[in-house]
Amino acid sequence: xxxxxxxxxxxxxxxxxxxxxxxxxxxxxxxxxxxxxxxxxxxxxxxxxxxxxxxxxxxxxxxxxxxxxxxxxxxxxxxxxxxxxxxxxxxxxxxxxxxxxxxxxxxxxxxxxxxxxxxxxxxxxxxxxxxxxxxxxxxxxxxxxxxxxxxxxxxxxxxxxxxxxxxxxxxxxxxxxxxxxxxxxxxxxxxxxxxxxxxxxxxxxxxxxxxxxxxxxxxxxxxxxxxxxxxxxxxxxxxxxxxxxxxxxxxxxxxxxxxxxxxxxxxxxxxxxxxxxxxxxxxxxxxxxxxxxxxxxxxxxxxxxxxxxxxxxxxxxxxxxxxxxx
Amino acid sequence: xxxxxxxxxxxxxxxxxxxxxxxxxxxxxxxxxxxxxxxxxxxxxxxxxxxxxxxxxxxxxxxxxxxxxxxxxxxxxxxxxxxxxxxxxxxxxxxxxxxxxxxxxxxxxxxxxxxxxxxxxxxxxxxxxxxxxxxxxxxxxxxxxxxxxxxxxxxxxxxxxxxxxxxxxxxxxxxxxxxxxxxxxxxxxxxxxxxxxxxxxxxxxxxxxxxxxxxxxxxxxxxxxxxxxxxxxxxxxxxxxxxxxxxxxxxxxxxxxxxxxxxxxxxxxxxxxxxxxxxxxxxxxxxxxxxxxxxxxxx
Amino acid sequence: xxxxxxxxxxxxxxxxxxxxxxxxxxxxxxxxxxxxxxxxxxxxxxxxxxxxxxxxxxxxxxxxxxxxxxxxxxxxxxxxxxxxxxxxxxxxxxxxxxxxxxxxxxxxxxxxxxxxxxxxxxxxxxxxxxxxxxxxxxxxxxxxxxxxxxxxxxxxxxxxxxxxxxxxxxxxxxxxxxxxxxxxxxxxxxxxxxxxxxxxxxxxxxxxxxxxxxxxxxxxxxxxxxxxxxxxxxxxxxxxxxxxxxxxxxxxxxxxxxxxxxxxxxxxxxxxxxxxxxxxxxxxxxxxxxxxxxxxxxxxxxxxxxxxxxxxxxxxxxxxxxxxxxxxxxxxxxxxxxxxxxxxxxxxxxxx
Numbered sequence: 005x006x007x008x009x010x011x012x013x014x015x016x017x018x019x020x021x022x023x024x025x026x027x028x029x030x031x032x033x034x035x036x037x038x039x040x041x042x043x044x045x046x047x048x049x050x051x052x053x054x055x056x057x058x059x060x061x062x063x064x065x066x067x068x069x070x071x072x073x074x075x076x077x078x079x080x081x082x083x084x085x086x087x088x089x090x091x092x093x094x095x096x097x098x099x100x101x102x103x104x105x106x107x108x109x110x111x112x113x114x115x116x117x118x119x120x121x122x123x124x125x126x127x128x129x130x131x132x133x134x135x136x137x138x139x140x141x142x143x144x145x146x147x148x149x150x151x152x153x154x155x156x157x158x159x160x161x162x163x164x165x166x167x168x169x170x171x172x173x174x175x176x177x178x179x180x181x182x183x184x185x186x187x188x189x190x191x192x193x194x195x196x197x198x199x200x201x202x203x204x205x206x207x208x209x210x211x212x213x214x215x216x217x218x219x220x221x222x223x224x225x226x227x228x229x230x231x232x233x234x235x236x237x238x239x240x241x242x243x244x245x246x247x248x249x250x251x252x253x254x255x256x257x258x259x260x261x262x263x264x265x266x267x268x269x270x271x272x273x274x275x276x277x278x279x280x281x282x283x284x285x286x287x288x289x290x291x292x293x294x295x296x297x298x299x300x301x302x303x304x305x306x307x308x309x310x311x312x313x314x315x316x317x318x319x320x321x322x323x324x325x326x327x328x329x330x
Numbered sequence: 331x332x333x334x335x336x337x338x339x340x341x342x343x344x345x346x347x348x349x350x351x352x353x354x355x356x357x358x359x360x361x362x363x364x365x366x367x368x369x370x371x372x373x374x375x376x377x378x379x380x381x382x383x384x385x386x387x388x389x390x391x392x393x394x395x396x397x398x399x400x401x402x403x404x405x406x407x408x409x410x411x412x413x414x415x416x417x418x419x420x421x422x423x424x425x426x427x428x429x430x431x432x433x434x435x436x437x438x439x440x441x442x443x444x445x446x447x448x449x450x451x452x453x454x455x456x457x458x459x460x461x462x463x464x465x466x467x468x469x470x471x472x473x474x475x476x477x478x479x480x481x482x483x484x485x486x487x488x489x490x491x492x493x494x495x496x497x498x499x500x501x502x503x504x505x506x507x508x509x510x511x512x513x514x515x516x517x518x519x520x521x522x523x524x525x526x527x528x529x530x531x532x533x534x535x536x537x538x539x540x541x542x543x544x545x546x547x548x549x550x551x552x553x554x555x556x557x558x559x560x561x562x563x564x565x566x567x568x569x570x571x572x573x574x575x576x577x578x579x580x581x582x583x584x585x586x587x588x589x590x591x592x593x594x595x596x597x598x599x600x601x602x603x604x605x606x607x608x609x610x611x612x613x614x615x616x617x618x619x620x621x622x623x624x625x626x627x628x629x
Numbered sequence: 630x631x632x633x634x635x636x637x638x639x640x641x642x643x644x645x646x647x648x649x650x651x652x653x654x655x656x657x658x659x660x661x662x663x664x665x666x667x668x669x670x671x672x673x674x675x676x677x678x679x680x681x682x683x684x685x686x687x688x689x690x691x692x693x694x695x696x697x698x699x700x701x702x703x704x705x706x707x708x709x710x711x712x713x714x715x716x717x718x719x720x721x722x723x724x725x726x727x728x729x730x731x732x733x734x735x736x737x738x739x740x741x742x743x744x745x746x747x748x749x750x751x752x753x754x755x756x757x758x759x760x761x762x763x764x765x766x767x768x769x770x771x772x773x774x775x776x777x778x779x780x781x782x783x784x785x786x787x788x789x790x791x792x793x794x795x796x797x798x799x800x801x802x803x804x805x806x807x808x809x810x811x812x813x814x815x816x817x818x819x820x821x822x823x824x825x826x827x828x829x830x831x832x833x834x835x836x837x838x839x840x841x842x843x844x845x846x847x848x849x850x851x852x853x854x855x856x857x858x859x860x861x862x863x864x865x866x867x868x869x870x871x872x873x874x875x876x877x878x879x880x881x882x883x884x885x886x887x888x889x890x891x892x893x894x895x896x897x898x899x900x901x902x903x904x905x906x907x908x909x910x911x912x913x914x915x916x917x918x919x920x921x922x923x924x925x926x927x928x929x930x931x932x933x934x935x936x937x938x939x940x941x942x943x944x945x946x947x948x949x950x951x952x953x954x955x956x957x958x959x960x961x962x963x964x965x966x967x968x969x970x971x972x973x974x975x976x977x978x979x980x981x
Contacts, residue, residue, distance in 0.1 A: 024519030031521035032439045038431035039440070042491060043451045049458065049466045056469045075703075075830040076801070100620065107363020115360055124368060131371040133606045135549020137577045138378060138599040141584040144376050145592060149849070174794045174850045175835050188370055192609055195367065211686070219353035242457075249459025252551045252577075260799035272835050277461045281552055282838065284465070285559075285672075286801035288701040289724070293705070297975035300465045311457035315450060396686075398679040398864060398959075476711045560672045560712060562685070562694025572670075572694075585838055587845035605678045 017071065052303055056297030059290060068298055070328040074262040074279075076287075081295040083302060084313060089275040090303075092179055093254065094247035097186035101240075102240055104187075105195035125199070132192035140256030143185045148176030148257065156270055170268030177259035180269040184312045185253050192241035197239035201232035234321040241314040249307050251277035276303045375603075382600025385593040390601070395563045395579075395594075402590075407598050409565045413479065413573030417558065418548055420483035420569055421490060426540050428487075429494030430529070436495075437502040438524055446509050449499070454625030456492035464556040477558050485553035490543040497539020501532040501620070510598055534620025538613045545609035551577040576602050668692040669939055673703015673716030675839040676801045676858040677926050680738055680956040681716070684947060687955060699839055701801015703825040707732060707929050713936045715929040718803020719827050720904040733979065734903050734927040735972045737947050739891055740961045741923040742804045742884040745845050745867040746854045748774055750787055755880050756870040758784045760815030760921065761907070763872075766854060767795045767812070768819065769833035774852065782873075794844050796855035799836030801827040807924040808856045811908040853857050856922075861960040874921045875912040882920045887962040889916060890923035899971045903927065925968065930979055937981035944976055 054061075060068065064081065065123035071082020108128065112121050163169045205228050213223040229236075260273025260282060274282075276299050287293045393406035393462040402469050432452075436445050467485040471478075529536075554575045563573040576598050583595035643910035657915045669691050671681070685693035698706070700717035707715030708729040721734055744763060746756055762778055765771045771778055798805045806827045813820035823829050837843035841862045847855040848865055859882045862869055871879035880886045892915050893907045907923050910916035928947075930940050946952055953963050964972075 024521075027519055027521040031434070031524065035431045035435035035439060038428050039435040039444075039448050041428065042432045042455070042495065043448060045488060045491070046451055046455050046458075048470070049462065052466045052469045053462065056465070073830060076826065076828040078824075078830070089431055094463060104363050104366060107360045108367040110360040111367075112363030115357060116364065124364065127368060127371050129373065129610075130607060133545065133610055134374065134603060135551070135577060135606070137549065137551045137580050137584070138603060139374065141580055141599055142377050143372055144584050145381075146373075154849075164952065174792070174833070174852055175846055176850070177835070188374065191367065191370070219349050221353040221356040222349065224356075245457055249457075249461065250580075251459065251461035252555075252581060256581070260838070262836075277459060280461050280465060281555060282799060284468070285698040285706075287705055290728070297465065297469070300462050304462045307457060307459055307462070308454065311454050314457070315453050398682045398860070472711070473709065479657075560670060560694070560696035560698070560706070562668070562670070562692060563682075564692055564694075571668075585842045585845060587841060587848050587861075 036126075045243040046082065050304065053297055053301050057293035057294055057301045060298040061294075063291060064298075065294075068295070069302070072265060074283075074295075076289065076292050079289065079291055081292065081298075083276070083299055085262055085265050086274055086276045086279050086299060087302070089179065089182075089258065089273040090277070091226075092273070093182045093186055093258070093275055094244055096179075096183040097190055097247045098240060098244050100183065100187040101191045101194055101243060105191055105239075105243075106198055106236070108191075108195045109198035109202050110228075112199050114220065114224065128192050128195055131188070132196070136189065136250060136253040137256075139185060139189060140253035143181060143253060143257040144177075147184060148181060148284065151181055151184070152176030159223060160270070167267035169231050170266075170270060170271050172270045173259065173272055174283060175259065175272070177257050177272060178270050179258065179273040180183055182254050182258040182273070182275070183269070185257050186247045186250060189250060189253065193246060194236075194239045194243045197242070198236055201235040201239075202228055205231045234324070238314050238317040238321060241310055241317065245307055245310040245314060248310065249277055251275075254278040255281045276300075370546050378596065378599050378603055381593070381596035382598075384598035386600060387597075390594065390597050394565055405594075407574075407576070407594060408599065409561065409563060410572040410576045410579035411601075412565045412567055413558070413561070414575040414577075416546070416567055416569055416573055417479050417482045417486065417554070417575055418544060420480065421486035421547060422540060422544060424483060424487035425490035425494050425543065426536075429491050429539075429601050430498050430536060432491075432495040433498030433502055434524055434529075438520070438528075452492040452495050455488075456496075460489060460550055461552040464553040467553060468556040472557050477560055477572035479558055479571065479573040482554045482558035482573070482575070483569065485557050486547040489547050489550060489553065493543040493546060494536075497542065498532070498536050501506050501535025501539070502528060502620070504535070505531050532620075534616055534623065538617040538620065541609050541613040541616070544624060545606045545613070548606055548609070549577050551581050554578050555581065601603065664852035667844065667939075668694060669713045669943060670694040671703075671714040671716055671928075672696040672698050672706045672712045673929075674700040674718050674926055675841070676700075676718050676742070676803055676860070676924075677716050677738055678840075679860040679864075680961055681961070682947075683955055684952055687952070688943060688946060688969065690942055690946075693717055693943070697839060699798070699827070700803030700806065704729070704801075704827075704929065707931070710931065713930075713934070714940060716926065717827075717929060718924055718926040719806030720902070720927060721929065722826075726902070729929070729931070730904050731932045732929050733932050733975050734929045735904055735944060736905065736925040736964065736968050737928045737944060737972060738926050738953075738956065738961050739887060739923070739964045739968075740926065740959075741859050741887050741920050742856050743805045743859050743862055743882045744854060744870045744872060745844075745847050745857050745862055745923060747849075747851050747868065748791065749789055749851050751868065753868040754871060754881055755783075755786060755868075757873065758870050758922060759873040760811065764812045764816035764819045766793055767797070767832070767834065768822070769795075785909050791852045794853045795831075795834035796837055796843050796853050797831045797834050798828075798839070798843060798856075800838050802839070803827060803924070803926065804840065804856055804858055805829065807922060809921055810906060814909045835841050855970065860961070863960065872921050874916065874919055875909060876917045876919070877912070880918060880920045882960060884920070884957065884960065884962045886918050886920035887923045887960070888965075890919040890921070891962065891965050891968075892916065892919070893967055894965055899967060901975075903971060903975060905968070925964070932979055933981070934979065935981055937952075937979050941976055941979055945973070946974055947974075 069083050072084045074081050079199045120211055159169045160172050209227050210223055254275050257277035258278055260274055261272035262274055264271055280296050389404055391405040391411055392408055394408050396403045396405040435449050463485055467481055471481040513527050546629055558572040559578050561572050566573055580595045580598050583591045675697035681695045700719050703715035703717045704725050706712045772793055774788045774793055809825040809829055813825045837846045840858050842856040843857055844861050844865045846855045871881055873879050890907050890910050893910045905925050909921045910919040948969055
C-alpha cells in the first residue's frame, strides 16, 4: 500500500474526531455515574439508618446504649443486653476459632501429606459456602440437642465452679450454642486467609531457619508467625466482623432472651443483629421500629470501624509483602 | 551403639530433647486441629446430605406447600424455588452491568486517588452486614410501597455489587497493556477499545465474578426477610408481589415443631448447598481457564 | 475493526439497555407493589393461621396470601398498609388504633389458648393448674414441678423434681395478650408488675417465635410449660394442662367449653369497636364449664381501601356457616349470633 493510500485511509477513518470524543465522553459519564452510584450507596445506607433511628435517638439519646431491657408495654428500650450478647458471642467465637484456624492452616501448609492438602482445602472452602440459614437449621436440630444432653451438663459438672459454666439451659439454645455456631462460620475465613499467608512466606527464610538447626515448630514460631502476623491480625478482624454481623444463624439458636446480662454462657441471650431479624416484623409502635433502626445504627458503626481497620491492615500487609502491584 | 564418637555438641542433650518434645507436641496439636476442622465440616455436610437426601424428590420442586395439613399431604416448596429464581435473576441483571461499569471507570478513567477511594468503598460495602442492608432497603423501598420481589432483588444486588465490581476490576487489570495500546495506536477510540476489545477479553473473569456473587447471595436470608417474606403458598412469578424464596422458607420451617417440615427444610438446604457448590466450582474452573487464556494472549 | 466488533457492540448496547430497564422497572415495580386484583394479602396472628389456611383452600373467588407473623406484626403491617388485611387476637389499643388511621376490627373466629406442659411421667390432660399457680410460675416464684403448690392441686399425680422452664412468645403475640389478660385478672402482682399486652417484659423463661416456636420448644424439652393456640396443640400432639375456672371446675379447651365462655358476650353489650374480652368468666351456673382462656380473634381492615369489594366478599364468606364449620375440627367454635351480627355491621362500613 502506498503512502498516499495510507494517508487516504486515515482520512477516511470512520470513527475519528467528534464522534469518537462523544463516544468516549458518554462511556466515561455512564461509568462515572455507576461508580458514583456505588460509592453513594454506602452513604445512602448510613443516611437511611440514621433517619430511621431519629425518633429513638431523640427519645433515649446515648442512654440507649446503657439501658437494659426491651419493654414495648412501657415503651422502654435499651441496647445493653444486645451489645453484651454480640460482644460475648463474637469474641468467644474468635477465641475458639483462631487457634483452630491457625492449626488447620499450619497442618495444610507444613504437615499434611501432599495428597490430603487439595481435598481438605476444598472442604474448608465448602464450609465457607454454606449459607447461614442452613448452619442455623443444623444448629437447631442437630447441635442443640447434642449440647443440651451431653456437652453442657458435662461442662457444668466438671467446670461448674467457673461462673461461665452455670446451670445449663434446658432448651439447647443460648449464648454457648451461638458461640459454637459462629465459630463454625468464621473458621473458614480465618483459616483460608492464614493458609495463603503461610504459603507466602519465602522458602529461603524457612530453610535458613531449619538449616540453623531449628525444629519445625521453632521455625514456624520464629519465621512463619512473625511474617504472617499482620495478615493473621487482619484475618481475625475480618472474622470478628463476620461474627458481629451474623443475624440469621444466631437468631435461630440464641434463645431470644432480652433482659439478661450474666456470666452464665448457657443462658439464653440475644445479639444486635439477631434482635433486628427477630423483632422487625412484629414491632408494634413507631418507637420500637425506630429503636430497631438504632440497633442497626450501632451495628453499622461497629462494622464500619472493624472493616476500615481490617482494610487498612490488609493493605499495609499486602504492600509490605509486595503482593500489590500498585 | 554407634560406631562414631559424637562430640558434645552433637550428642543429644536435655535441651535438644525438650525442644524436640515441644516440636512433637505442636505437630500433634496441628494434626488435631486439622482433624477437628475436617470433622466439623464433615459433620455439617453429612447432616445436610443425609437428612436432605431422604426427602429429595420431584414433589419438592413441583408442589406448593400446604401448611397445617392434617395427615399426610403431598407438598413441596415450588413457590420458594420459583421465587428464588426470579429474585436472584433480577438481582444479577441489576448488579452485573453496574458492577462492570464501575470496574471500567476505575480501570480506564479514574485518577489514582479516586481509584483507591472507590476500591476502599467497595470493600467496606462488602463488609456491611446483610441485616443492615436489609433494614436499609426496607426503609428505602418497602416502608412506602410494601414488599415486592423487586425490593428483594435490589437488596441482593447491593450485596452482589462489590463482588462483581472487584472481580471485574481485577480481571480488567490483567488484560495486557499492549492490547490496549495497539488498539489505540490504530486509531480506535477509547470507548470502542474498552467495550469491543478489553471487555470481551475479560468475559471469562467477569462471568466468574458474577457466578461467585450469585453463589454468595443465593443463600442470603436477612435481606429477603425484610423485603419479600409475606407470601402465599401458591407459585408466583410476578416480582411486583412478594415472592417466597428458598432461604426464607428454610428459616421459617426451621422453627416448626413438625418433623415433616424439618424434612423439607433439609431437602431445600441440600439443594441450595449443591447449587452453591456447583456454582463455586464452575466459577473456579472458569477462572483458571480464562487466566490461562489471558496468559497465552500476553505472550 | 475486529471481526465480531459489530456483534459485540450490539450485544453490549442491548445488555446495557436491559440493565437500565431492569433498574427502571424495579423502581417502578417497587413503587407500585400493590397486590393484583383477585388476590388478598394478609399478615398477623398465628392463632388464626390454620383457619386461614383451610379457608384459602375452600374460597374460590380470590387467592388468599397469609403470613403468620404474630398479632403485633399484623397490626403494624396493616397500619403501614403493607398488606390488605391484618389479623390479631388482641384488640387494638388506643394508640394502635390511632396509628392505623381509620381501621376497624372485625371478630371473625372464636377459639382458645391453652397451657401445655412437658413433664416426664405426666400424660395429656392430666395436670391441673389454677390461674394463681400459673402466674407464680411465670413470675418465677414457683420454680420446680415438685413445688407444694402444684402438688396440692394434683394429688395422686407423680411430679418429678424437675426445674420449670416457662416458655413465652418472643414475638408480638395475640396469645400473649390473651394469656396476660387472664393472668392480670386473676393475679394482682402480675397486673402491676407485668401487665397485659402483645409483648411484655417477661420476668423469667425462654422465648419461642410464634406458636410454632413455642410448640417446638415445649415438645422437645422436658420440664417446660408454655401457652399455645389450641389448633397447634392437636397437630403437634402437645400435652394440655387443665385450667381451673372461676366456678371451680378444671376445664380443657373444647368446642363446648369455649362456646360456654363466649356466652359472656350476651351479658355485656358489644362496644362499637368490637373490643370483647371473654377470659376468666365469673362464677355462675352459665359458666360452670366455661374455659377461662377463650378468645375472639379479629381481622383488621382499613375503613377506606381500594380492595374493599374483595375484602368484604371474603370476610362475609368467612363469617358464614360453611367457613365457620370448616374450622370446627381445629377447635374453632361457632361464634354467637350477636357477635356475627356486630361483625357484619362493622364490615358494612368498609368502603372503597
